[in-house]
Amino acid sequence: xxxxxxxxGTLSLSPGERATLSCRASQxxxxxxxxxxxxxxxxxxxxxxxxxxxxxxxxxDRFSGSGSGTDFTLTISRLEPEDFAVYYCQQYGDSPPxxxxxxxxxxxx
Amino acid sequence: xxxxxxxxxxxxxxGESLKISCMxxxxxxxxxxxxWVRQMPGKGLEWMGIIYPGDSDTRYSPxxxxxxxxxxxxxxxxxxxxxxxxxxxxxxxxxCARPSRSWYRDDAxxxxxxxxxxxxxx
Numbered sequence: 001x002x003x004x005x006x007x008x009g010t011l012s013l014s015p016g017e018r019a020t021l022s023c024r025a026s027q028x029x030x031x032x033x034x035x036x037x038x039x040x041x042x043x044x045x046x047x048x049x050x051x052x053x054x055x056x057x058x059x060x061d062r063f064s065g066s067g068s069g070t071d072f073t074l075t076i077s078r079l080e081p082e083d084f085a086v087y088y089c090q091q092y093g094d095s096p097p098x099x100x101x102x103x104x105x106x107x108x109x
Numbered sequence: 110x111x112x113x114x115x116x117x118x119x120x121x122x123x124g125e126s127l128k129i130s131c132m133x134x135x136x137x138x139x140x141x142x143x144x145w146v147r148q149m150p151g152k153g154l155e156w157m158g159i160i161y162p163g164d165s166d167t168r169y170s171p172x173x174x175x176x177x178x179x180x181x182x183x184x185x186x187x188x189x190x191x192x193x194x195x196x197x198x199x200x201x202x203x204x205c206a207r208p209s210r211s212w213y214r215d216d217a218x219x220x221x222x223x224x225x226x227x228x229x230x231x
Contacts, residue, residue: 001171035217037154044204044224045146045154050217056209057219088154092208095215097170098144098156 002026002094004101006087012109019076021104023089028069030093036065036074039103040085048087049074076106084108111135113143113205113222120228121195128191129225131205138186139163140211144218145179145190149201157203159214160188168214195229202226 003026013019023034032052037045047056049065052072062077076083089101116130131143144159158169162181169179180189188205202224208216 033215033217037218039154044221045206045218046221047209047217047219050209050219056217090154090156090217092215092217096156096158096168097172098159098215100154100156103153 001097002029002091002099004089004091004099006089006101006104008104009102010105010107012107013079014109015079015081017079019074019079019083019106021074021076021087021106023067023072023074023101025070025072025091027094029072029091032068033091033093034065034067034072035090035092036063037088037090038083038085039088040082045088079106081108111207111220113207113220115203115205115222115225118226118228120230122231123197123229124194125229126191126193127195127227128189129203129227131188131190131222133186133188133207138183141207142212142214142216143181143188144206144208145177145188146204146206146218147173147201148204148224157190159208161214162186162188195227197229197231199227200229 034052036049039045053065145157147155157173160167162183205222206218207220209219
């Protein structure tokens, strides 16, 4: 089972700033099958990025994904108020089971 | 429009059985696997398992194998998650979700249900 470790646990930033979230895998993620989700309070997760770097339908272009192998990054270029939420990475290249990271909470500074 | 609509919140006692549902619409049900994800209060996401409605092929996470049963009724485009004997530790929000590509089991989830909150308490 691939273990995903996200860092930092909590990130405190202000609107307009740049956010960089990390996801590290315990072994290489096959075919870079790595996704990122956003979860706002009281809502279901929403797919942002798949295949490490492809934006899902409706994902604003201020969100970008990068990385390969075991190290992946989600970058939000300029934070909007609605971006403050919890973000999860997920690997789907080695299944079962598909695994998620423990999440990064992005909070307003 | 693709939609996954889940059954309502449940409050149960330890030892009771439960079956929750996820009704799909807006696409051909038998072309996509359907997965289940657990989120315990204040915690992260856990992949429980996944089923292919076409032939009921089912895969479970080792953490949930033997603890739950995933099933489907393709005649009504509905997937199910069931427990035979609930425990307090089953208290969580449960989401169904659809992989984005047709026929792909291992894929990112592009559509999610609204979640079903299950509370198990004596």
